[in-house]
Amino acid sequence: MKMKFFKTALLLIIFFIGTDAFAKSKVIPAKGRFESRFLIVVDNETFAAVKTDVIAYKVQLESEGLGTMILVGEWNDPMVLRNEIRAIYNKKPVLEGAVFIGDVPIVRVRNFQHATTAFKMDEMKFPMFESSVTSDRFYDDLDLEFEFISKDEKYPGMFYYKLKETSPQVVESDFYSARMLPPSDMGVDKNQLLSRYLKKVVAAHKENNPLDKFIVFNGHGYNSDCLTAWQNEQFYMREVAPEAFKVSTGNGFYNYRQDPFMKFRLFEKMQQKGTDLFIFHEHGDFDTQYINGEFPAASTLEYKGDTDEVEFTSDGISMDRIGPMQALSVSLRNMYRKYKGERRESFKQSVMEEMGITESFFDQKILDQTRVSDSAFNANYNIHLEDLIDIRMQPKLSIFDACYNGSFHRPGYISGYHVFGNGATIVAQGNTVNVLQDKWSLELLGILGAGARVGFWQKEFQFIESHMIGDPTYMFRTEGSTSLNHNLAVNQKDPKVWEEYLKSSSPALNAIALKKLSRIYGDSFSDRLLSVLKSSPYYSVRMEALKRLIEICDKNIVEALKIGLDDPYELIRRNAARYAGYTGENALIASLVNTVLFSNESQRVQYAAQNSLLVMDPEAVLKEVEKQANTDLVKRNAEAIVKAFKADYKKQDKSLNIIMDKNAPDDSRISAIRNLRNNNIHRQVDALLKVLSDPQEKPLIRTTLAEALGWFEMSFRKTEIVDAMTSLSKDSSLPAELKSELEQSLIRLK
Numbered sequence: 001m002k003m004k005f006f007k008t009a010l011l012l013i014i015f016f017i018g019t020d021a022f023a024k025s026k027v028i029p030a031k032g033r034f035e036s037r038f039l040i041v042v043d044n045e046t047f048a049a050v051k052t053d054v055i056a057y058k059v060q061l062e063s064e065g066l067g068t069m070i071l072v073g074e075w076n077d078p079m080v081l082r083n084e085i086r087a088i089y090n091k092k093p094v095l096e097g098a099v100f101i102g103d104v105p106i107v108r109v110r111n112f113q114h115a116t117t118a119f120k121m122d123e124m125k126f127p128m129f130e131s132s133v134t135s136d137r138f139y140d141d142l143d144l145e146f147e148f149i150s151k152d153e154k155y156p157g158m159f160y161y162k163l164k165e166t167s168p169q170v171v172e173s174d175f176y177s178a179r180m181l182p183p184s185d186m187g188v189d190k191n192q193l194l195s196r197y198l199k200k201v202v203a204a205h206k207e208n209n210p211l212d213k214f215i216v217f218n219g220h221g222y223n224s225d226c227l228t229a230w231q232n233e234q235f236y237m238r239e240v241a242p243e244a245f246k247v248s249t250g251n252g253f254y255n256y257r258q259d260p261f262m263k264f265r266l267f268e269k270m271q272q273k274g275t276d277l278f279i280f281h282e283h284g285d286f287d288t289q290y291i292n293g294e295f296p297a298a299s300t301l302e303y304k305g306d307t308d309e310v311e312f313t314s315d316g317i318s319m320d321r322i323g324p325m326q327a328l329s330v331s332l333r334n335m336y337r338k339y340k341g342e343r344r345e346s347f348k349q350s351v352m353e354e355m356g357i358t359e360s361f362f363d364q365k366i367l368d369q370t371r372v373s374d375s376a377f378n379a380n381y382n383i384h385l386e387d388l389i390d391i392r393m394q395p396k397l398s399i400f401d402a403c404y405n406g407s408f409h410r411p412g413y414i415s416g417y418h419v420f421g422n423g424a425t426i427v428a429q430g431n432t433v434n435v436l437q438d439k440w441s442l443e444l445l446g447i448l449g450a451g452a453r454v455g456f457w458q459k460e461f462q463f464i465e466s467h468m469i470g471d472p473t474y475m476f477r478t479e480g481s482t483s484l485n486h487n488l489a490v491n492q493k494d495p496k497v498w499e500e501y502l503k504s505s506s507p508a509l510n511a512i513a514l515k516k517l518s519r520i521y522g523d524s525f526s527d528r529l530l531s532v533l534k535s536s537p538y539y540s541v542r543m544e545a546l547k548r549l550i551e552i553c554d555k556n557i558v559e560a561l562k563i564g565l566d567d568p569y570e571l572i573r574r575n576a577a578r579y580a581g582y583t584g585e586n587a588l589i590a591s592l593v594n595t596v597l598f599s600n601e602s603q604r605v606q607y608a609a610q611n612s613l614l615v616m617d618p619e620a621v622l623k624e625v626e627k628q629a630n631t632d633l634v635k636r637n638a639e640a641i642v643k644a645f646k647a648d649y650k651k652q653d654k655s656l657n658i659i660m661d662k663n664a665p666d667d668s669r670i671s672a673i674r675n676l677r678n679n680n681i682h683r684q685v686d687a688l689l690k691v692l693s694d695p696q697e698k699p700l701i702r703t704t705l706a707e708a709l710g711w712f713e714m715s716f717r718k719t720e721i722v723d724a725m726t727s728l729s730k731d732s733s734l735p736a737e738l739k740s741e742l743e744q745s746l747i748r749l750k
Contacts, residue, residue: 025073025084028058034067036489038473039088039098041071041081046102049191053198054101060202061473065482067093078105078138078159079148086142089174096489097176097455097472098140102194103157104179106409107139108132110149112163114711114748115171115464117436118403120677122670128152128160134409134432135464140177143168158409165744171462176455178427178468182420185412186389193420201471204396204426211276211449211476212243215252215269215395217262219282219402220293223437224603230255232539232570233442239507239540240446241277243478256292260327261380263291263387271392271423276476278395279442284402286410289383329361330377333370336362385412393423396474397454401441406430406467419470427454427470435465438578438608440547440571444515446508446540447488451481456488460515484509495520507538514541518548530556539569546572550579553714558587565591565609573605581612582714584682586620589613593624596641597634610641615681618649656684659705660691662698669701676708685717689724699735706738710745722749 030037038061042054047070058068069088075081081104089095110132113119121131129152138146138161145167152158163169182193216233223229234253237244244250252269256262270278283290332351339347348362360366398418400406405414406429415430435441444460455472475481491497498520501513514532518525526549533545549560561583564576577595580588595602595609613621622642629638655672658664676688691697692705709721728734729742 025071025075027088028070028072030067030069031062032067034062034065034093035486036094036096037067037069039069039071039085039095040101041085041098041104042101043103044072044074046191046194047072050101050195050198053195053202056202057198057471060205064205064473066096066473075105078107078161079146081105082139082142085139089142094489095175097178097453097459099178099180099472100136100139101180102190104181106134106155106158107136107146108152108158108160108409109135109138109146109464110160110162111165111744112464114169114677115462116433117439117463117465119433119465120674122674129154132160133464134407136177136179136467137171137173137464140173140175141171142174143172155409165740166747169744169748171464173459173462176453176459176468176472178455178458178470178472179408180470181408181416183385183410183412183416185385186417186420196422197420197470200424201426201474204424204474208477209276209396210243210478211241212246213250213275214241214244214277214279215254215272215275216279217254217266217269217281218256219262219280219289219291220256221283221290222281224607226570226603227255228602229570229574229604236442236539236543236569236571239538240442241449243449244276260292263289263380263383266291266383267387267391271394273394273424275395276397277448278398280398280400280402280405281441282400282402284400284405284414286404286407286413287385289400289402289405289414290381291383292381327377330370330374332357332361333367333374334378337367337371337374383414385414385417388414388417388421391421391423393418393421393425396424396426396476397448398425398428399441400428400430401435401439403431403434406465406469407432408467408469415469425470426474427468427472429454429458429461429466429468431463431465432467433465435463438574438604439463440543440575443544443547444508444512446506447484447512448476449478450484450506450508451475451478452484452488456485460512488512492516493520507536507540510536510538510541511544514544514548518552523552523554526552526554526556530560533560533563539572542567543569543572543575546575550575550714553583557583557714558585561585561588562591565595570602570605573599573602574608577605577608577612579714580609581615582680584616584680584716586617589616589620589624590628592616593621593628597625597628597638611679614645614648614652615679617683618645621645652679652681652684656681656687659701660687662696666698666700670704673701673704673708677711680712680715682712682715682717685712685715685720689721693724693728695733699738703735703738703741706741706745710741710748713749718749722746725749 040054040058047054054070058070061068071084071088085098110123112133116133119133123131137144145164146161147164149160149162152160180194180197182190182197184190186193214237216237218230237251254265254269259265280289336344336347351357352359398415400415407413408416409432415428418425419428444457448454448457453473453475455468458466458468458472475485487497495517498513498516501509502517504510514529518529529545529549533542533549536542536545546560546564549556561576561580564572567573577592580592592609592613596606596613599606622645625638625642629635655675658668658672688705688709692702692709706725712718712721725742725746729739729746
């Protein structure tokens with residue numbers, strides 16, 4: 001009787017949004033008075049199927065003090081939904097977040113690759129499905145301006161939009177958001193999955209669960225397999241999740257080197273009850289978590305037997321007899337099978353020459369006999385979607401610091417299998433395209449331990465590919481949770497609040513305070529950030545200070561990067577080395593050369609330093625290498641470095657000649673220009689501006705170059721680029737596409 005009355009009352013408070021454009025949508029408002037609101041967006045069909053569970057979710061959130069609205073509708077136009085969300089956002093109290101449940105239109109964005117960390121696919125050359133970025137920034141950043149392109153012919157719920165050239169060119173989400181979209185290929189009705197999941201969410205919200213148990217895993221090839229990076233992250237995690245270090249079982253750090261088939265150990269850890277957080281540092285795809293790589297290290301394989309013969313079972317290779325030579329043999333055969341034609345023959349010849357393997361190794365009869373078992377062996381390197389069906393995931397939050405694991409536009413995707421599987425996982429973070437390894441993927445992670453809703457943490461990742469899958473309102477409860485969430489929702493722009501957090505003894509609160517205050521005070525906060533970078537005892541706080549100084553990029557940037565290059569935290573050194581190249585400042589060359597010559601323990605830092613030196617003044621770089629290579633021990637290494645650098649500088653000169661050669665093929669010129677986006681070769685700016693300003697040059701070349709120069713945001717030559725572009729943009733005879741591209745790049749540079 002009570003339930004019947006409740007449903008009747010609920011129907012009475014449903015109202016329709018009043019304009020024609022919104023005629024098919026209805027809103028169930030929050031019930032009561034709240035200081036912040038949350039929005040559930042759900043399509044009609046899904047709502048009808050799981051209405052009881054959605055309502056239970058709403059009731060639970062409101063019992064926690066978060067006013068919750070439900071927007072129900074059928075949207076064939078994402079812009080209509082965006083406008084509905086905008087209308088709700090513009091009302092009080094503040095809208096802190098939203099979740100999109102079921103078949104809410106999926107937007108794939110173009111002309112916005114500079115807001116990704118790594119995705120740089122040619123949008124003219126590759127199909128739209130491959131070269132677009134799935135992103136809900138379309139919905140949660142209401143200042144961005146988009147232009148409709150088309151609806152996907154194969155997938156009716158998918159739409160393509162282009163970022164307008166006149167739009168803001170950076171992401172600043174107005175509220176956090178997430179997707180509750182069960183994979184459609186799990187063999188279970190998606191609404192059944194969703195119903196089961198929402199019941200799990202409501203139950204989890206009723207627990208009093210602090211963040212005191214986590215696991216971190218590093219996969220093959222991640223961060224150049226640098227053990228210094230892996231080890232340093234343990235210091236960082238101690239700062240941001242201190243409760244997990246009170247007992248030995250509170251934290252675990254794992255590496256692919258610990259087992260040739262590490263995924264089976266991971267399955268055990270993923271099903272370990274009581275786990276709050278699981279961080280996967282790895283390479284990935286929408287359907288794969290890459291764990292061990294194709295060539296397991298021999299040191300990790302126990303050699304059993306003195307023969308290369310392999311014992312087979314009905315399921316493939318007997319794992320209790322596999323040794324390093326057998327593992328290598330299987331890997332070589334699998335690689336050989338992948339290739340065709342000349343590439344296949346070339347691979348065979350190189351393997352025979354380098355490893356002393358005979359022609360008989362590649363006999364077709366052997367390849368046929370071993371195909372099935374080799375395939376089974378190969379499958380055990382990595383985690384695939386089918387592996388996850390029967391795994392009962394336990395971490396409340398899983399972070400996939402990997403490419404494509406968050407591709408919710410696919411029928412099946414890794415993070416979706418983790419969240420909607422028959423386990424305890426409530427929410428995951430993943431990326432819809434490839435992602436930069438050097439991205440600070442755990443920035444401000446400490447606010448989760450301090451009790452912030454996971455959506456607030458996600459909101460600080462201002463990249464278009466990064467998404468939450470599941471419930472963004474979940475929090476690890478602790479003292480201060482209520483006030484922290486209130487301040488993150490309501491007092492974002494109140495300096496008094498964040499000044500108090502900056503005085504806190506908690507590095508997690510110090511770090512979020514630095515970010516909020518840098519946004520409030522702007523450039524005037526630079527000196528204080530520099531002081532924090534010099535004096536803070538916390539890795540996480542110093543890294544936040546450096547990141548904010550890089551964002552401001554003013555008079556303090558050179559000193560900040562010099563300090564960063566000498567910091568004890570590997571990630572700070574790595575980022576300082578990387579961004580030094582984007583500035584092009586000669587004052588940083590000595591520190592970078594020192595890193596390349598003497599920091600062999602930090603491979604990823606060395607890699608970043610080397611790449612930065614390659615875009616700087618060649619004469620100054622080579623002179624500094626010679627100066628610092630003053631011992632016999634270093635000279636041999638320095639000679640190899642100088643040789644490699646000279647070869648690279650020649651390639652750069654060759655690329656510039658191609659760009660300037662009007663008779664060169666357009667594809668070659670465009671490829672060389674696009675390479676400048678990640679490699680800001682500062683010494684070439686004069687020549688590049690000549691090509692850009694040449695009225696006799698092809699419009700396509702000039703437009704492509706205008707876009708590439710927009711990536712020189714930190715360059716010491718930025719003012720020259722801005723002045724030249726500003727002057728050129730006043731030319732009324734310019735082609736429309738070039739004029740638009742100039743406008744877009746100027747917005748980015750300024």
